[in-house]
Amino acid sequence: MLRIASLCLLAVAGGAVAAEPEFALTIRDHRFTPAEIRIPANQKVRLVVDNQDATPEEFDSHALNREKVIPGGSKAVIFVGPLAPGRYPFMGEFNAATAQGAVIAQ
Amino acid sequence: MKSRRLLPALAWLAGSTLAHAGPDDYVVMPTVEYGEREIELRIGTASGEGGEPRASAASIAFGYGVTPWWATEIYGKWHRNGATSFDAIEWENRFELTEPGQYFADLGFLVEIERPRDRAEGYELRIGPLLQKDIGAVQTNFNVLLERHYRSSEPEATELGYQWQLKYRWRESFEFGAQGFGDVGKWNDWASAHAQEHIAGPAIFGKLKLGGRQAIKYDAAVLFKLSDAAPRQTWRAQIEYEF
Numbered sequence: 277m278l279r280i281a282s283l284c285l286l287a288v289a290g291g292a293v294a295a296e297p298e299f300a301l302t303i304r305d306h307r308f309t310p311a312e313i314r315i316p317a318n319q320k321v322r323l324v325v326d327n328q329d330a331t332p333e334e335f336d337s338h339a340l341n342r343e344k345v346i347p348g349g350s351k352a353v354i355f356v357g358p359l360a361p362g363r364y365p366f367m368g369e370f371n372a373a374t375a376q377g378a379v380i381a382q
Numbered sequence: 383m384k385s386r387r388l389l390p391a392l393a394w395l396a397g398s399t400l401a402h403a404g405p406d407d408y409v410v411m412p413t414v415e416y417g418e419r420e421i422e423l424r425i426g427t428a429s430g431e432g433g434e435p436r437a438s439a440a441s442i443a444f445g446y447g448v449t450p451w452w453a454t455e456i457y458g459k460w461h462r463n464g465a466t467s468f469d470a471i472e473w474e475n476r477f478e479l480t481e482p483g484q485y486f487a488d489l490g491f492l493v494e495i496e497r498p499r500d501r502a503e504g505y506e507l508r509i510g511p512l513l514q515k516d517i518g519a520v521q522t523n524f525n526v527l528l529e530r531h532y533r534s535s536e537p538e539a540t541e542l543g544y545q546w547q548l549k550y551r552w553r554e555s556f557e558f559g560a561q562g563f564g565d566v567g568k569w570n571d572w573a574s575a576h577a578q579e580h581i582a583g584p585a586i587f588g589k590l591k592l593g594g595r596q597a598i599k600y601d602a603a604v605l606f607k608l609s610d611a612a613p614r615q616t617w618r619a620q621i622e623y624e625f
Binding site: 320332334338341342343344345347353354355356357360369370372 | 413415416417418447450481482483484516518521551553554589591593594595
């Protein structure tokens with residue numbers, strides 16, 4: 277049992293690295309600002325998403341394989357990458373008509 | 383700290399005993415979607431061996447993402463092995479222990495309690511770590527699950543099972559890959575190779591967005607026997623309405 281738990285912890289933490297670069301993203305009036313966010317390719321980064329609307333939003337990106345609900349008036353951290361150079365669209369699933377954006381890895 | 387939530391479950395299991403995967407079993411994910419409600423239908427059927435009837439199972443569930451790190455789901459389960467009958471009520475709890483992408487792999491934990499209709503089977507507890515790792519466009523999952531019956535008329539033993547999945551994230555509405563399930567017997571005294579059950583095969587997945595919070599998610603697989611004790615062929619499918 278302990279061996280299984282230890283193996284899991286090793287598998288999870290094995291590649292832990294310190295202090296990823298941080299990028300800020302804001303949701304206001306059901307839109308992302310900036311709508312395109314540029315990050316370094318081949319490097320893990322933290323997106324700090326600040327939802328300034330009163331209503332929750334879901335950061336949703338099939339390209340990034342991330343789905344995260346961010347309650348109104350709160351922040352969430354979303355880890356992204358390392359990504360090959362390219363454009364990775366994301367959206368706010370609850371307000372998809374306006375909340376559209378993309379991560380540009382370059 | 384999220385890892386503290388793991389300790390009570392581990393302590394409970396240490397003091398005390400798996401059953402093999404049903405034909406409608408599915409690969410459990412380590413992630414939680416906060417505030418999401420879902421209605422889920424699972425079905426599965428496995429070919430009978432040696433003149434035994436085909437074994438089929440179905441379940442319907444309601445689930446809810448209670449917090450950003452805890453999702454819970456209640457199942458009603460039916461099975462058909464000759465005749466159809468209500469089988470059990472199951473309470474599934476998934477805990478997201480690490481933020482997706484933060485570490486080398488994502489870690490979750492499953493705690494599932496089942497109360498079979500047949501009271502002689504007692505209670506069934508299934509727990510274990512849920513692991514996920516993205517490798518480019520391929521999502522990989524591997525779960526190690528321990529299962530034990532309590533207060534049952536049968537001798538109690540803790541059994542070890544596993545689930546795995548590979549998914550190529552092609553398009554959101556249609557993805558493809560493979561799945562596998564297996565049970566090796568007692569966790570500390572594995573059964574002989576011919577008595578173990580291992581099945582695997584191709585699988586498809588997808589999510590169809592309906593607008594707002596609503597979406598339909600599906601996955602289905604055809605699983606073939608990889609060991610003597612496993613059913614020759616198992617078909618399984620799952621469909622979820624998220625809202």
